[in-house]
Amino acid sequence: MSMDRPIDGIDGRTEPGPGRSPAGAVPGARIVLDNVVKSFTSAGSAKSVLALKDVSLSIEDGAFVALLGPSGCGKTTILRLVNGLILPDSGTVRVSGKAPAPGPNAGFVFQSFRLIPWTNVLGNVAFALSATRLSGAEKTERARRYVELVGLGRFAEAYPSELSGGMKQRVALARALATEPDILLMDEPFASIDAQTRELMQIELMRLWTMRRSVALFVTHSVDEAILLADKIVLMGPRPGRILEVIDVGLERPRWSYDLRAHPRYIELRNYLWERIRDLVMNDPGSDFYGRDLGVMSSSGRSD
């Protein structure tokens, strides 16, 4: 397997050990996963699938962390565990030192927007405040502020069916930010919007996140997106889902103020990550590309 290959040349990159990433479980960090195992039984079959195997990870306050890897490596499962939507089979998940429970302390941005269709933009954002102790007027005021913040002030009364994909995702982002959470969880939030809107939304997200630096966990398939946004990239492998290594990005912020894609560090990281992912996919019997020689593609084209 490719993960056994010796690695060198890029700082922050360390030899991964099976099951325990270099960043391991550090007590006292905001988010701590310690030897987490999680499997799912799919409907209609008795066999259970191992979604995460011995995952350990620590995330400090104020860090923007990208979870990067091919499909089926348990990226989303980590978000749901950290949100407390599901419980691990074994191992522990700690957020601010406690077992996580869903609520206003964490904001979740889903890939499929998940807006309430019968409620307008303002109502959708205010919905996130349902479980807070704010009064009705305070909720409306707060929701309006965040709707303005994502630039949808004119559409506050519009219903989701009247919005474009990019606008829907802004609403979802406003909803996640409105509780002013300690943790922002994002599950491929820009995967289903067009390429141009995605680039603008990435900058928008960076702007909003810099205003109030919570811990951000960002799941993505895209190498470029991970490098553009994250302080740390957690590279994951599939079947069973596991952490391969944690890489410090080490690129200066704000990243939209210079030509990021021409930066040597960017190119170096991008080539390395793309190569690792290609190896992962080709050596994964569960992948469509298993055993195919994709070598010719490695130096051309974008990885996403």
Next chain:
Amino acid sequence: MIALYRLAFLGLLIFLWWVASINVGRNLVPSPLATFQAAQVMIGEGRLATALWDSLSIYLSGYAMAIVVAIPIGVAMGAFRVLGKTVELYLYGLAATPRVAFIPLVIVLLGLGFEAKVFIVFLGAIMPILINTYAGVLDADEELIEMARSVGLRRTRIFVQIVLPSAVPFVIVGLRLGATIGLINTVVAELYTAVRGLGGLLAIYGNTFRMAEYFVVVLTLAAIGIVVTEALRYLETRLGRWRKAA
């Protein structure tokens, strides 16, 4: 604009009716004019109003009862999956049984009067409302439910704020089906029990070949159908305004 087209289409229908009345023979299909005159007489004598009131009170009572019983049961079946799974098989069986089969039993139990008729309407209208409410509750979007959980809402609030509103379009479909079947059963009840109301007039005029009067009753029933379904359509658009833009 659509109102104008509808009016023109009504004109066409009346014209075709008139053509039919000339060609088929007056004893079977009365002319529009004869029907109109019959209607004037029946309204003048108050016969139509009495029958209409009889039928409407039976129809609306039975329909209202069906709504009041069906929606809570449908919601409960959707909320408690075990209950729903246990009962649904028998409900589908009951829904498929022609309700006319129960009429002799209803007559034995409740007689030939108002209660029996209301119960027959109730039997017809309840099933589509119940089954659609149940389906609507089951159909709630799992992704929205998970979103609400993530926000920190407890199960009962998720049920009230996400599951129930998403069932509303289904419930309205059920209400419309129930309204149609309820109206059919109103006439059936009036034909099979004490012969009164609009169904009673149908029987009397039909048996005595007074086709102009008979047609007045048929048109009155059609008018009730139109008013009720249009009212429900209005309710549907009011509640589904968010859908308009899609």
